Amino acid sequence: MAVRKPPITTREYWAPGHAACAGCGCAAALRLATKAFSEAMEEKYGDPNAFAIAQATGCMEVVSAVFPYTAWKAPWVHVAFENAAAVASGVEAAWKKVGRKGKILAIGGDGGTADIGMQALSGMLERWHNVVYLMYDNEAYMNTGIQRSSSTPYGAWTTTSPPGKLSIGEDKPKKWVALIAAAHQIPYVATASVANPYDYIRKMKKAAKIDGPAFVQVQCTCVPGWRAPPEKSIEITRLAIETGVWPLFEIENGDFHNIKIQAPGGGAKVKREGGRVVAIEFKKPIEEYLKLQGRFKHLFKQPEAIDQLREQIKAMWKVLGVEVTLPKPEE
Amino acid sequence: MPIRKVMKANEAAAWAAKLAKPKVIAAFPITPSTLVPEKISEFVADGELDAEFIKVESEHSAISACVGASAAGVRTFTATASQGLALMHEILFIAAGMRLPIVIAVGNRALSAPINIWNDWQDTISERDTGWLQFYAENNQEALDLILIAFKVAEDERVLLPAMVGFDAFILTHTVEPVEIPDQELVDEFLGEYVPKHAYLDPSKPITQGTLAFPAHYMEARYTVWEANEAAKKVIDEAFAEFEKRFGRRYQKIEEYKTDDAEIIFVTMGSLAGTVKEYVDMLREKGVKVGVAKLTVYRPFPTEEVRELAKKAKVLALLEKNVTFSVGGALFQDFSRALINEKEKPVIVDFILGLGGRDVTFKDLDEALGIAQKALAGEEFDEVNWIGLRKEIL
Ligand SMILES: Cc1ncc(C[n+]2csc(CCOP(=O)(O)OP(=O)(O)O)c2C)c(N)n1
Ligand code: SF4
DSSP: OOOOOOOOOOOSSOOOOOOOOOOOOHHHHHHHHHHHHHHHHHHHOOTTEEEEEEEOOHHHHHHHOBBOOOBSSEEEEEEOOOOOHHHHHHHHHOOOOOOOOEEEEEEEIIIIITTTHHHHHHHHHTTTOOOOEEEESSSTTTTTTTTTTTOTTTOOTTBOEEEEETSSOOSOOOOHHHHHHHTTTTSEEEEEEESHHHHHHHHHHHHHHSSSSSEEEOOOHHHHHOOOOOGHHHHHHHHHTTTTTTTTTTETTTOOOGGGGGOOOOOOEEEEEEEEEEEEOOOOOOHHTTTTTTGGHHHHHHHHHHHHHHHHHHHHHTTTTOOOOOOOOOO | OOEEEEEEEEHHHHHHHHHHOSSSSOOOOTTTTTTTHHHHHHHHHHSSSSOOOOOOOOOOHHHHHHHHHHHHHEEEEEEOOOHOOOOOHHHHHHHTTOOOOEEEEEEEOOOOOOOOOOSSSSSTTTTTTTOOOOOSSSHHHHHHHHHHHHHHHHHHHTTTTOOOEEEEETTTOOOOOEEEEOOHHHHHHHHOOOOOOOOOTTTSSOOEEEOOOHHHHHHHHHHHHHHHHHHHHEEEHHHHHHHHHOOOOOOEEEEESOOOOOOOEEEEEETTHHHHHHHHHHHHHTTTTTEEEEEEEEEOOOOHHHHHHHHTEEEEEEEEEEOBBBOOOOHHHHHHHHHTSSOOOOOOEEEHHHHHGGGOOOHHHHHHHHHOOOOOOOOOOSSSSTOOOOOOOO
């Protein structure tokens, strides 16, 4: 009888027994990332274990490494909140010096990457360390109890961007760290989603095999942070792609003129010119994404705020070189 | 044969790093220690030091990269001062808590504000509770030697703590003196190769480093840092003895000068010890019974040696280039603690002087001596005294 090869290795590096919430999209993102890494290391060096992880303080750190337990089956080090990239630089330098083959994976949340860790990240990328930096983007500081980060989307409720008489919630557009990373002209930058695991795995493998720095930003849900039911985690992130909220793209060597856009699905019509995506007509309104999450609930009383968000999303796509149509829900 | 070269303490520190053969160095420039990474990068560029030199974007990343490299199991080194060390502060605790034997050379410099690039000890003194070992050099030779000794002690399995070696801004960092550079083979024998058993990032035997600890474990982890500091006391003595045997230069946690029959003993650190020794020579000629004690090791605090020292004098006059506001200097607290339960103890008078590079002159020392003599005579005196203040500009 023919046995089908599993789509990804059955080896586990992020082991069961970690303390993440049921339905945590970030836990899934880390598990897949390490599996993809392992496959890449096997293909590149013949050793599936040829990697080490340097991780920032944050939810994924505290749920995985509570002394005397660990969820990690790979060499793993945590130092502080803002310095995963710098720590990874040191690990990589040490490996280079002792002649150890392999790659370093640095992991940080949006806070540890977009805010406090931005300087260390920029330094690490600019110095061209052989490191893949994975930013798991749950769009707020979850470990300290859901405070806004610069990666929190416009309009979202967090404990430091509460909606109120004078506030619609978070009042600044999302900061796109992947674009900042790409401006360093590093070999590879990508965005990904746990709702599109094949695309995500492909990108992580590609990043892991590159010689030099790479940056991957993966959107993943946080159940309490997004005020969303745990069983809807994947559905929500899929809707983020299908409504245009979360673009999936790759930028190689900082070439902003040749950004590769992955198809969003959800019935969206993609227009290409010379193989390049130039326009996308989304079919599903962003409201479909927003309405499943308590963090956006208040926006439905202020439709102008949702329109504002739509404009910001269009502007972001424009940076990617794509004209998008974002429909409004039918009345 | 060892060679003698005329050099600044910064160069001596770079030479020490070269001799210690760290595999990873990560550093960021700051006055007055900028020359240390510059000189090291020359060594690396010329192939004289086979190391990865990470040109980080800040001191925070310098120490973070050192932690990463040390966690990956290799010998690491960095250099900084003042605001740079302050920027490392957060990670200094982590390096000690993770028991990583990193060595930092510090050109001791004042902290802002006002911004000031000159010498005092506030930078390293402010890091005294991080768990790091602290050595202070009196001259450029000591800067070199103490860095080698710091590696030896830090990497000892009974210790496994990071160490900082301070040498005074400009007074040493930028002043040339003859320095003996020991033979590489002897240094190799003295230090050996660093082979960590507790910190490595090896895929064939994965370990998790830098975990979260709940209240059930945190205190015990911190206690091991305490224990390691205690253990370091003996290890430092052993390292000093071995160093003397191999290189002929003698170090002690507290070096005494003319203390045997002294009534007043000045206690100090770093290059100031040299000045005070001269001053004591001068006073001795006049028949004044004074001596000097120099702390070469400040952390772990040499409590036993301080108690022995205290038996010799009626007054301990502490000369400190640092302030702990509303208390005095840091040494004042340390000495008070060491002596509080002793049956017989000398009077302690604290002097804060030389902050931000203010010269410490014999006139200043006269002022301090006057107050110490009052204390000796049983007259009233102030416990904490700022020496050399320009009252007219206050
Ligand atoms: C210097 C410093 N400031 C603040 C904190 C507190 N802190 C720890 S994790 C965290 C937020 C982490 O957010 P993010 O990086 O988005 O990861 P998440 O928790 O969402 O997984 C904060 C503010 C810290 N550990 N260190
Ligand atoms: S709080 Fe959020 S990020 Fe943290 S484990 Fe739970 S779902 Fe995941």
